[in-house]
Amino acid sequence: MSRPRSRAALIPALWLGIFFAFPFLLVLKLSLSDSALAMPPYAPQIDWAGGMEGLKRFFGALDFDMYRRLTEDRLYLDAYVSSLQFAATGTILALLVGYPMAYGMAKCKPGVRSVLLMLVILPFWTSFLIRVYAWVGILKPEGLLNAFLKLLGMEPHTLLYTPAAVQIGLVYSYLPFMVLPLYAALERLDHTLLEAAADLGSPPWKSFWQVTWPLSIPGVIAGCLLCFIPMVGEFVIPDLLGGPGSLMIGRSIWMEFFANRDWPFASAVAIILLITLVLPIVLYQRQQARALEMGR
Amino acid sequence: MSRAPAKPAKPAKPEGRRLNIGAVRSSFAPWNDPAAVPLVRFEGVSKRFGTQTAVDNVSLDIYPGEFFALLGPSGCGKTTLMRMLAGFETPDAGRITLAGEDLAGVPPHKRPVNMMFQSYALFPHLNVEQNIAFGLKQEGMAKDEIKARVSEMLDLVKLTPFAKRKPDQLSGGQKQRVALARAVARKPRMLLLDEPLGALDKKLREETQFELMDLQVELGITFLIVTHDQEEAMVMADRIAVMNEGKAVQIGRPEEVYETPASRQVAEFLGDVNLFETKVEAIDHPMAHLEAAESQAGFYVLDDDCPGPGATVWLAVRPEKMRISLDPPEPGAKNTLAGEIWDIGYTGDWTNYIVELPGEKLVRVARANSQRFVERPIGWDDKVWVSFDPDAGVVLVS
Numbered sequence: 296m297s298r299p300r301s302r303a304a305l306i307p308a309l310w311l312g313i314f315f316a317f318p319f320l321l322v323l324k325l326s327l328s329d330s331a332l333a334m335p336p337y338a339p340q341i342d343w344a345g346g347m348e349g350l351k352r353f354f355g356a357l358d359f360d361m362y363r364r365l366t367e368d369r370l371y372l373d374a375y376v377s378s379l380q381f382a383a384t385g386t387i388l389a390l391l392v393g394y395p396m397a398y399g400m401a402k403c404k405p406g407v408r409s410v411l412l413m414l415v416i417l418p419f420w421t422s423f424l425i426r427v428y429a430w431v432g433i434l435k436p437e438g439l440l441n442a443f444l445k446l447l448g449m450e451p452h453t454l455l456y457t458p459a460a461v462q463i464g465l466v467y468s469y470l471p472f473m474v475l476p477l478y479a480a481l482e483r484l485d486h487t488l489l490e491a492a493a494d495l496g497s498p499p500w501k502s503f504w505q506v507t508w509p510l511s512i513p514g515v516i517a518g519c520l521l522c523f524i525p526m527v528g529e530f531v532i533p534d535l536l537g538g539p540g541s542l543m544i545g546r547s548i549w550m551e552f553f554a555n556r557d558w559p560f561a562s563a564v565a566i567i568l569l570i571t572l573v574l575p576i577v578l579y580q581r582q583q584a585r586a587l588e589m590g591r
Numbered sequence: 592m593s594r595a596p597a598k599p600a601k602p603a604k605p606e607g608r609r610l611n612i613g614a615v616r617s618s619f620a621p622w623n624d625p626a627a628v629p630l631v632r633f634e635g636v637s638k639r640f641g642t643q644t645a646v647d648n649v650s651l652d653i654y655p656g657e658f659f660a661l662l663g664p665s666g667c668g669k670t671t672l673m674r675m676l677a678g679f680e681t682p683d684a685g686r687i688t689l690a691g692e693d694l695a696g697v698p699p700h701k702r703p704v705n706m707m708f709q710s711y712a713l714f715p716h717l718n719v720e721q722n723i724a725f726g727l728k729q730e731g732m733a734k735d736e737i738k739a740r741v742s743e744m745l746d747l748v749k750l751t752p753f754a755k756r757k758p759d760q761l762s763g764g765q766k767q768r769v770a771l772a773r774a775v776a777r778k779p780r781m782l783l784l785d786e787p788l789g790a791l792d793k794k795l796r797e798e799t800q801f802e803l804m805d806l807q808v809e810l811g812i813t814f815l816i817v818t819h820d821q822e823e824a825m826v827m828a829d830r831i832a833v834m835n836e837g838k839a840v841q842i843g844r845p846e847e848v849y850e851t852p853a854s855r856q857v858a859e860f861l862g863d864v865n866l867f868e869t870k871v872e873a874i875d876h877p878m879a880h881l882e883a884a885e886s887q888a889g890f891y892v893l894d895d896d897c898p899g900p901g902a903t904v905w906l907a908v909r910p911e912k913m914r915i916s917l918d919p920p921e922p923g924a925k926n927t928l929a930g931e932i933w934d935i936g937y938t939g940d941w942t943n944y945i946v947e948l949p950g951e952k953l954v955r956v957a958r959a960n961s962q963r964f965v966e967r968p969i970g971w972d973d974k975v976w977v978s979f980d981p982d983a984g985v986v987l988v989s
Contacts, residue, residue, distance in 0.1 A: 485710070485712065487708055487710055487712040488712050488714060488715075490677075490679055490699070490706075490708070490712065491706075491708055491712035491713075491714070492714075492725070493678075493679075493698070493699040493700045494677060494699055494700070494704075494705055494706045494774075495700075495705065495725050495726030495729060495773070495777065496700045496701075496726055496729035496730060496777065497700055497725075497729045498698070498700050499700075501729070505725075506714060509716045510715070510716055
């Protein structure tokens with residue numbers, strides 16, 4: 296490997312070290328500690344004054360108690376499973392909504408495209424929290440949705456504090472993360488490929504499945520991972536829109552950390568979540584590498 | 592042994608005798624047969640994009656088994672004309688028929704023609720084999736039949752060892768052959784080729800020209816090729832339609848469009864030409880007397896299509912049909928111009944002499960370097976005489 300290249304690789308490595316590896320090690324250390332009624336609320340503390348002997352004592356006190364507790368309480372396993380379910384359903388729904396959106400955008404004239412692209416990004420200009428609160432206003436019993444249903448002469452439905460509300464909130468919030476990579480993939484698609492398909496006897500709907508869809512797969516994978524990964528750990532949406540039934544792991548972590556002040560346990564939950572998510576991240580990276588190779 | 596070349600003793604050609612046009616004899620000429628039925632007919636076809644007219648009232652017939660070329664500079668409408676036949680554009684006016692059937696309203700995927708795209712448009716997610724099989728799959732052909740046809744096509748374009756490669760693992764020439772195999776795999780009534788050799792280097796292009804011609808004979812498919820390269824069109828095509836600004840300005844055999852261009856435009860587009868603006872002095876059938884005020888010269892040429900005395904016409908003489916000499920002509924010799932060498936371009940097989948005539952008129956004379964040793968080479972600023980035979984020039988009225 297040439298020298299300049301390895302030097303350039305140092306920058307992301309440094310970045311990863313400061314913003315990922317170091318915090319991760321802190322949380323990992325925390326998850327191996329025990330809860331304590333103290334300030335800070337965990338033990339053991341590193342005894343810097345004790346020198347080597349102190350460090351030895353510190354490492355000796357670390358254990359896997361928190362992880363053991365995690366397996367004993369079904370609540371957390373349920374929360375993991377339901378988080379993964381919410382995220383998977385949300386990702387599929389976002390794909391179903393986002394693909395036609397991205398496809399339509401890519402088919403527009405370049406001038407219209409940039410306007411539509413602007414509109415997709417526009418929600419980011421408002422606080423995420425406020426946008427989720429807005430859904431409370433829409434979904435609550437006397438909210439906009441029911442007013443509209445009443446206008447049509449239909450039965451009112453209360454969606455707020457149900458799993459459906461969480462699902463709506465997830466799809467709404469993460470839709471741009473689905474649309475943008477899909478749009479990038481579809482916009483790059485060479486139009487003459489579709490002409491070639493038509494020329495070779497493929498009607499338009501078949502060309503979509505034979506040409507457009509397979510060539511947009513990198514965008515589909517990128518969009519799905521960009522939605523799925525943060526959705527699993529989502530905490531604000533289930534907190535604001537979900538009822539007691541919509542259990543999500545992000546909310547559990549928050550509860551343990553701030554309501555119960557059980558930092559070590561919250562850390563253990565977070566570490567398990569991270570390990571669960573590493574798998575799709577690795578898949579994503581491998582796909583990115585392959586896409587790069589294809590593009591060459 | 593003398594190394595000096597013998598001066599070519601040209602046999603005196605009887606004045607005004609009309610011989611066959613060009614150097615190629617071909618018996619394939621369905622366009623001259625009133626009973627022949629064209630495969631494709633363009634009848635008064637026009638196409639506008641916004642305010643721009645891309646194709647302007649083009650009518651032409653293409654006969655079964657023909658290798659037909661649409662030749663013209665970029666933006667002349669040749670590609671649009673082809674795309675209308677493929678079904679990617681709809682004519683604003685006129686009719687396109689294929690084997691007597693009006694193609695209006697027939698979508699591209701239902702037309703019995705296939706196209707080879709300029710960019711090749713190979714499917715990047717499919718390998719060579721799958722690319723070639725694509726069109727066969729759409730027809731619902733049986734699996735083993737597809738397999739047999741694909742291997743036949745791979746064999747035809749000599750790509751069998753590359754069957755499992757993806758397009759981005761192929762060279763330009765290999766991609767071109769995959770595109771070709773994919774387009775002919777369905778055995779279409781007609782193959783459309785959009786600048787098929789544009790992306791290849793010169794050597795490969797020349798080889799591929801002959802390969803394409805052989806392939807056409809082998810498959811018996813009618814070929815329509817779009818190109819801006821006149822050599823490509825001349826080498827391969829039975830007939831050429833020269834296009835300019837949306838119009839088909841001349842249709843004919845390569846020899847016809849080269850040797851008897853219909854206008855100055857065609858003459859200038861196909862190869863090099865020397866044009867003299869002249870006035871008709873007298874018609875003395877079969878010869879015409881022309882007077883060029885600009886170069887203070889008189890010309891004596893065949894009176895084909897020449898208007899009566901007083902009209903302004905252009906005399907077009909190809910550089911290779913002119914002679915250059917260091918010796919003054921015999922007194923009374925016709926079509927002889929005195930001048931001075933302005934520039935010399937030596938290309939190996941040919942030498943191009945640019946000669947300045949009186950009135951600062953430049954003419955180009957090309958001479959084949961048929962001898963390795965020359966007794967009296969021509970140099971810069973030499974006084975020379977340029978001459979041509981009475982049947983070497985074409986009289987053009989437009």
